[in-house]
Amino acid sequence: xxxxxxxxxxxxxxxxxxxxxxxxxxxxxxxxxxxxxxxxxxxxxxxxxxxxxxxxxxxxxxxxxxxxxxxxxxxxxxxxxxxxxxxxxxxxxxxxxxxxxxxxxxxxxxxxxxxxxxxxxxxxxxxxxxxxxxxxxxxxxxxxxxxxxxxxxxxxxxxxxxxxxxxxxxxxxxxxxxxxxxxxxxxxxxxxxxxxxxxxxxxxxxxxxxxxx
Numbered sequence: 735x736x737x738x739x740x741x742x743x744x745x746x747x748x749x750x751x752x753x754x755x756x757x758x759x760x761x762x763x764x765x766x767x768x769x770x771x772x773x774x775x776x777x778x779x780x781x782x783x784x785x786x787x788x789x790x791x792x793x794x795x796x797x798x799x800x801x802x803x804x805x806x807x808x809x810x811x812x813x814x815x816x817x818x819x820x821x822x823x824x825x826x827x828x829x830x831x832x833x834x835x836x837x838x839x840x841x842x843x844x845x846x847x848x849x850x851x852x853x854x855x856x857x858x859x860x861x862x863x864x865x866x867x868x869x870x871x872x873x874x875x876x877x878x879x880x881x882x883x884x885x886x887x888x889x890x891x892x893x894x895x896x897x898x899x900x901x902x903x904x905x906x907x908x909x910x911x912x913x914x915x916x917x918x919x920x921x922x923x924x925x926x927x928x929x930x931x932x933x934x935x936x937x938x939x940x941x942x943x944x945x946x947x
Contacts, residue, residue, distance in 0.1 A: 739923040740869060747860050747869075747917070751791035754914075762914055763794040765937035771801050773940045775910060775933070780853035784808045784820055787829050787837035792858045793912055793937070796826040808847055810879070811838045818879040821846050849882040855909040857931065862911045866931040866943030867924045880929040883907050908932040915939075 770776060776783060776798075783805050788794035799807060808820040812833040821839035823829065832838030857876055861869040870876055883906050911931035915938045934941045 736923050736925055740872070740925075743869060743922065744860055744872060751860070751914075751917075754791050759791055759793065759914075762937040763788070764797060766793050766912060766935060767795060767797040767801060769935055769937065769940055770795075770798065775935065775940065776802055776805065776854060780805070782806050782808055782847055782852045782854075784810070784852045784855040786810055786856065786858055787826065788858070789834075789836050791914075793914060795856055795912065799825065806847070808852065809837075809839045809844075810875070811841060811846075812836065812875055816874050816878055818875040819846050820849060820852060820879075849879055850884040852883060853907055855880060855883065855907070856912050856935075857909055857929075859911055859913055859917070861917050861919055861922050862913055862931060862934040863919050863922045863924075864934070864941060864943070865921070866911070866934065867922050868911050868928060868931055869922050874927075877927055877929050880909055881927075883909070910935055912936075 781804075783798075785795050785798065785807050786792075787809060788796075806822055807824075809823045809826075809829060810818045810820055812818050819841075821841060821844035823839050823844050826837070828839070828844070829837035830840055857868065857880070859868040859870050868876075909929060909931055911934040913934070913936060915936040918934060918936060918941065931943060933943060
């Protein structure tokens, strides 16, 4: 039942997102990056930052390369059996076309960084809920990879109306879902293996989830 509900919702939302024009997505992407900087989502302590190469209607976070200093940005590389690794990439221009047409790092020139070493993850999705649920593309790459992230780290507080993020300890490093405001819903169908987002960031706001991990 849940799988069927997910499939139906994915199909519906993909059709809606395909109608968005490139200029709208570009402007929203820039505004979302500004939200990340404004709210201090990337803390001074965080060194390894996991991004992704935007595909289609996904918001593009590449502007963060020029908006932060002393950070190591990582991009995912998809392997067989639904496995994903992260690699250090100095510039998005170095990425190449890979699985599913997604721009990916070249493992021969971009060193792999263990997922357990990553300090902060940004995660795309088709839809998110206000309690941190995420609806992905359905292949499970992110759920498998994020299950490997490490323990104690600094993450935002659960204040939903705070103008900036304050830190407190969590049991795992933070994962932030990123998408357009129209991709945010009150609830979406989930399964037990789905990784919960610590916050959902859109071009309009940062929504802190209070769901325990």
